Structures are given as structure tokens and as C-alpha cells.
Amino acid sequence: MDNQTTLQELKQKMADFVRERDWEQFHTPKNIAMSIAIEAAELMEHFQWLTVEQSKQLDDEALHDIGEELADIVIYSLSMANFLKLDLAQTVLDKMAKNIRKYPADKVQGKSHKYTYYQQNDDA
Amino acid sequence: MDNQTTLQELKQKMADFVRERDWEQFHTPKNIAMSIAIEAAELMEHFQWLTVEQSKQLDDEALHDIGEELADIVIYSLSMANFLKLDLAQTVLDKMAKNIRKYPADKVQGKSHKYTYYQQNDDA
Amino acid sequence: MDNQTTLQELKQKMADFVRERDWEQFHTPKNIAMSIAIEAAELMEHFQWLTVEQSKQLDDEALHDIGEELADIVIYSLSMANFLKLDLAQTVLDKMAKNIRKYPADKVQGKSHKYTYYQQNDDA
Amino acid sequence: MDNQTTLQELKQKMADFVRERDWEQFHTPKNIAMSIAIEAAELMEHFQWLTVEQSKQLDDEALHDIGEELADIVIYSLSMANFLKLDLAQTVLDKMAKNIRKYPADKVQGKSHKYTYYQQNDDA
Numbered sequence: 001m002d003n004q005t006t007l008q009e010l011k012q013k014m015a016d017f018v019r020e021r022d023w024e025q026f027h028t029p030k031n032i033a034m035s036i037a038i039e040a041a042e043l044m045e046h047f048q049w050l051t052v053e054q055s056k057q058l059d060d061e062a063l064h065d066i067g068e069e070l071a072d073i074v075i076y077s078l079s080m081a082n083f084l085k086l087d088l089a090q091t092v093l094d095k096m097a098k099n100i101r102k103y104p105a106d107k108v109q110g111k112s113h114k115y116t117y118y119q120q121n122d123d124a
Numbered sequence: 125m126d127n128q129t130t131l132q133e134l135k136q137k138m139a140d141f142v143r144e145r146d147w148e149q150f151h152t153p154k155n156i157a158m159s160i161a162i163e164a165a166e167l168m169e170h171f172q173w174l175t176v177e178q179s180k181q182l183d184d185e186a187l188h189d190i191g192e193e194l195a196d197i198v199i200y201s202l203s204m205a206n207f208l209k210l211d212l213a214q215t216v217l218d219k220m221a222k223n224i225r226k227y228p229a230d231k232v233q234g235k236s237h238k239y240t241y242y243q244q245n246d247d248a
Numbered sequence: 249m250d251n252q253t254t255l256q257e258l259k260q261k262m263a264d265f266v267r268e269r270d271w272e273q274f275h276t277p278k279n280i281a282m283s284i285a286i287e288a289a290e291l292m293e294h295f296q297w298l299t300v301e302q303s304k305q306l307d308d309e310a311l312h313d314i315g316e317e318l319a320d321i322v323i324y325s326l327s328m329a330n331f332l333k334l335d336l337a338q339t340v341l342d343k344m345a346k347n348i349r350k351y352p353a354d355k356v357q358g359k360s361h362k363y364t365y366y367q368q369n370d371d372a
Numbered sequence: 373m374d375n376q377t378t379l380q381e382l383k384q385k386m387a388d389f390v391r392e393r394d395w396e397q398f399h400t401p402k403n404i405a406m407s408i409a410i411e412a413a414e415l416m417e418h419f420q421w422l423t424v425e426q427s428k429q430l431d432d433e434a435l436h437d438i439g440e441e442l443a444d445i446v447i448y449s450l451s452m453a454n455f456l457k458l459d460l461a462q463t464v465l466d467k468m469a470k471n472i473r474k475y476p477a478d479k480v481q482g483k484s485h486k487y488t489y490y491q492q493n494d495d496a
Contacts, residue, residue, distance in 0.1 A: 002132040005213035011126060013220055021227060022234040026297050029190070030171040030179035034296050036197060037164035037409055041289030044161055047154040048282050049274050049484035052423050055154035058208070066153070067210050070201055071219035073160060074212065077198055084182070086191050088198065089129035095195035096137055103145060110146040112421035150421050158420050161285055165413030172406050173360035173398050175300050236297035250380040253461035259374060261468055269475060270482040277438070278419040278427035284445060285412035292409055295402040303402035306456070314401070315458050318449055319467035321408060322460065325446055332430070334439050336446065337377035343443035344385055351393060358394040 007078075007089045014078040032080045036073055043069035131202075131213045138202040156204045160197055167193040255326075255337045262326040280328045284321055291317035379450075379461045386450040399451050407448045415441040 018027050046066050047055045058066065081088040142151050170190050171179045182190065205212040266275050294314050295303045306314065329336040390399050418438050419427045430438065453460040 001213035001217065002135060002211050003130060005217075006127060006130055007134075008126040010131075010213065010216055013217075017220060017224065020229040021232050023232075023236075025234070026236050028176045028179050029182070030174060030176050031297060033164070033168040033171050033179075034292055034406060037161065037168055037413075038289045038293050038296060040157070040161035040164045040197075041286045041409075044157040044282055045286050047157050048286060049279060050154060052152045052154050055152050055157075056207075058153070063208060063210075066208065067215045068219055068222075070204055070208075070210070070212070071216045073164075073197065074201055074216050075219060075223075077194055077201070080194055083180075084187060084190065084194075086187075086194070087126050088194070089125035089134065091191045092134055092195045092198050093125065093129075093137075095192055095199060096141060098192075099199075100141065105144040108145050108147075110149070112147075112150050155421060158282060158416055161289075162413045162417050162420060165285075165410045168406055169410050172410060173403060249461035249465065250383060250459050251378060253465075254375060254378055255382075256374040258379075258461065258464055261465075265468060265472065268477040269480050271480075271484075273482070274484050276424050276427050277430070278422060278424050281412070281416040281419050281427075285409065285416055288405070288409035288412045288445075292405040295405050298402060300400050300402050303400050303405075304455075306401070311456060311458075314456065315463045316467055316470075318452055318456075318458070318460070319464045321412075321445065322449055322464050323467060323471075325442055325449070328442055331428075332435060332438065332442075334435075334442070335374050336442070337373035337382065339439045339443045340382055340446050341373065341377075341385075343440055343447060344389060346440075347447075348389065353392040356393050356395075358397070360395075360398050 007081075010074075011078050011082055011088065014075060015082045018079060018082070027079050027083060029080065029083060032076050032083065035076045036080070039069060039072040039076060043073065131205075134198075135202050135206055135212065138199060139206045142203060142206070151203050151207060153204065153207060156200050156207065159200045160204070163193060163196040163200060167197065255329075258322075259326050259330055259336065262323060263330045266327060266330070275327050275331060277328065277331060280324050280331065284324045284328070287317060287320040287324060291321065379453075382446075383450050383454055383460065386447060387454045390451060390454070399455060401452065401455060404448050404452045404455065408445055408452070411441060411444040411448060415445065 018024055043066065046062065046069070078088070080086075081091075142148055167190065170186065170193070202212070204210075205215075266272055291314065294310065294317070326336070328334075329339075390396055415438065418434065418441070450460070452458075453463075
């Protein structure tokens with residue numbers, strides 16, 4: 001479906017869901033921001049005690065559950081975009097363009113995003 | 125852009141961004157899950173001391189900054205979907221369908237999603 | 249018990265708990281940091297759909313459950329202090345002293361901690 | 373200081389800090405819960421791109437910064453306990469006792485806390 005589904009279609013479905021339940025009163029930016037953070041924590045819970053390597057080896061049941069948590073994060077993100085009347089695709093494309101400028105491929109090749117303590121000598 | 129941008133286009137752009145930097149080694153599920161949670165907290169920070177009502181009244185600068193935080197959440201969600209080879213639109217549509225069954229519009233009308241302590245007598 | 253319980257006693261109990269289960273292998277800083285964030289989200293969940301005002305009116309059952317979530321946060325914080333061999337009381341007292349300097353009582357009286365968009369004109 | 377500092381002393385210092393700034397109006401349970409989650413994310417940020425192993429090898433600067441983030445989490449936890457009039461030591465001791473019953477040392481020896489997908493065959 002990713003090939004044929006636009007952000008607008010998903011935003012519309014979410015707007016209908018919220019309106020039909022008279023939940024606009026709850027879907028305020030403060031509450032939705034909390035909700036995204038809560039769902040993100042539920043996603044993390046699947047990886048809490050795994051090594052980074054183990055987190056790459058997931059069986060089908062895990063994949064399904066993790067997919068649902070990821071969906072919840074996206075769903076609340078759509079609701080936030082609806083409330084703020086944001087063009088989400090444009091906002092994402094703009095941020096990606098900013099990241100491309102901020103992290104030039106030839107400079108950051110194979111290095112983790114930020115300066116980290118562990119890696120502080122690795123430009124030597 | 126929401127009208128014409130598919131999830132696949134955004135996923136592809138993110139996959140290119142990660143691959144061109146040789147960052148697949150960092151974008152493991154455990155790390156991406158943490159990253160989504162970190163960005164979600166940065167989004168929350170904008171609303172930390174506001175009342176729910178105040179969080180609805182945002183000026184243009186706030187809207188811009190909040191949009192960027194929301195974009196970061198979506199960007200990492202795309203990266204997670206890429207790693208897990210998930211059809212994100214399908215996963216979101218499935219979860220929305222599940223939520224529609226779980227929260228029938230006529231039953232939950234105007235009530236907040238979950239049973240909460242505060243509202244425990246409000247069905248009386 | 250707050251009057252007679254030192255941080256050291258709690259840290260010791262937590263260290264014993266982890267060692268007796270051979271869980272030092274899991275209680276690494278990365279994992280404990282995730283765990284604190286996960287417990288913090290579980291705490292937030294109790295307030296997700298409440299107004300700020302409603303969040304002040306909690307019944308006994310809510311208080312009990314919220315207390316348990318708060319305990320989990322403190323418990324993992326003790327475990328982090330154990331792993332890092334931090335004197336937690338000293339670290340907290342130092343940070344409090346820093347906050348006192350950063351937010352002079354006479355200057356920030358009744359104003360929320362950070363500059364926020366909503367309140368940008370309230371020094372006028 | 374951990375040997376001689378009680379929870380009550382830290383709670384008192386935090387209560388004074390909040391009251392002297394007339395910040396009780398902001399330190400509501402909903403806002404403090406968000407604040408703990410925000411600080412927890414700032415703590416996680418230090419470990420975001422590290423392997424679990426790398427997260428154990430921290431230099432002095434990292435230790436200092438991480439200590440400050442941990443302090444922030446404890447500080448807001450004290451503020452929550454103050455607001456809710458919770459005996460934090462008692463609450464923590466009760467939760468620890470519950471965890472001891474829930475995870476008997478002989479049964480969970482060397483196994484991560486929860487059943488995880490990765491480890492589902494490891495009792496075989």
C-alpha cells in the first residue's frame with residue numbers, strides 16, 4: 001500500500017476517526033505529544049533488554065506487535081498534523097533536506113550522528 | 125504535498141539518506157526506537173509547562189519548531205519501517221481498523237480513550 | 249520512612265536485587281536509560297487525557313498505581329547510580345544548587361521555567 | 373553523601389525550591405510526569421548510538437553530564453512525591469518487595485526481566 005497511499009489519505013482517515021468520536025477535545029497538542037511519547041516507549045519496550053544485535057533478529061510475532069506500536073506513533077503524528085494544519089509531507093521533506101545539508105554524506109560516512117563521548121577520538 | 129506524496133516516496137528518500145552515509149549500522153531497531161522516543165520528548169518539551177488550552181494557541185515560530193520535531197518522529201518511523209521491511213500504510217490502516225472496532229463511535233462519544241480514575245463515575 | 253531512609257540504603261537494596269538475579273549483564277547504562285524512559289511513559293499514561301487541573305484530583309487507587317510507577321523510576325535511577333558509582337545525593341544536591349543559581353527566585357517568580365512561545369510577551 | 377542523606381532532606385529542599393519560585397502552579401502531576409519523561413530522554417540521548425557494550429565505557433565528562441541528567445530525573449521525582457504527599461522511601465521499598473516476589477532469584481537467574489521474543493526458546 002505504501003506505493004499508492006498518500007499522507008493526505010491517512011490524515012483524512014484519522015481526522016474522521018477523531019471527529020466521529022467527538023475526541024477533538026482530547027486531541028490537543030499537549031495530549032498528542034504525550035501520546036506519541038507513550039507509544040514510543042511501548043515500542044522501546046520490545047527492545048529494552050536486547051543487545052543492539054539481537055534487536056535485528058525478530059520473529060513474526062514480534063514483527064507484528066512492533067508494527068502495531070509503530071502504527072500508533074504514526075497515527076498520533078497524523079493527528080498532530082491535522083490539529084496544527086501542517087502539510088506533513090512538506091514538513092518531512094524540508095527536514096530531510098536540512099539533514100542532508102547538516103550531515104554531508106562524505107563527511108559523516110560511517111560515523112554516528114552526533115559527537116559522542118565514546119567516539120571522541122575517532123577523527124584522529 | 126500531502127495530496128501527492130506516498131509513504132513509499134518518503135521511505136525511499138530516508139533509505140537513500142541512511143545508505144549514502146553508511147548509517148545502516150546505527151539504524152538498528154533498538155537504536156531507532158530510542159531515537160523516536162527522544163524526538164517525542166523534544167516535541168513534548170514545547171508543551172511542558174503549558175495548560176492543555178494554551179497548547180492550542182501557538183504562534184508561527186512555535187508551529188515551525190514543532191513541525192520540525194514532528195518531522196523527526198516521522199523520519200525515524202520511516203527508517204524503522206525500512207529496516208523491518210514493513211508496509212507502513214498497510215500497518216497503519218490495519219491498526220486504524222482495529223481501533224475503529226475497539227472504540228465504537230456510538231459508545232465512546234466524547235469520552236476519553238481509556239478508563240481513567242478521574243472519570244470513573246462518568247457513566248453513571 | 250523518608251525521614252530515616254538514606255539513599256545508600258536504597259542503592260544497596262537495589263544492588264543486592266540485581267546481583268542475586270545475575271542481572272548486571274542487563275543493567276547496562278543504555279538499557280537502564282531506556283528503562284527509566286519506559287517507566288516515565290507508564291507514569292504519564294495516568295495523566296494522558298486529563299487536563300492539568302484534573303491531574304491534581306486523584307483517588308486512592310490512582311495514587312497507589314502512580315506511586316508504583318514513580319517507584320519504578322526511582323528504582324532504575326538507583327541502579328544507574330550503582331552502575332556508574334555515582335553518589336546520588338551529592339549529584340542531586342549539586343544539580344539543585346545549579347538550578348538555584350540558574351533560576352533566581354526573585355527573577356522567575358511565578359513564571360514557568362523556560363521561555364515558552366505562549367508567554368513570550370509576558371515580561372512586557 | 374548517600375550515607376547520610378535521607379529522602380526527606382532532598383524532598384524538603386525541592387519543596388523549598390518550588391515554593392520560593394511560586395512554581396507550585398506548574399508542578400502539577402501531569403506536568404511533572406512529562407518533565408520526568410523529557411529528562412529521561414535527555415539521559416537516553418547519551419547512549420542513543422552506542423552499543424550496549426560501549427555504553428559501559430564512559431569518560432569523566434560523560435559521567436558528569438549523565439549524572440546531571442539522572443539528577444534531573446530524581447529531582448522531578450521528588451517534586452511528584454511532594455505534590456502527592458507520598459512517602460517515597462516506603463513506596464520504593466514496597467515496590468522492591470513486590471519485585472522480589474515477582475522475580476524469584478532462583479527462577480530468573482541470568483534471564484532478562486520479561487519474556488522477550490528473542491529469548492523464547494532459551495528455556496529449552
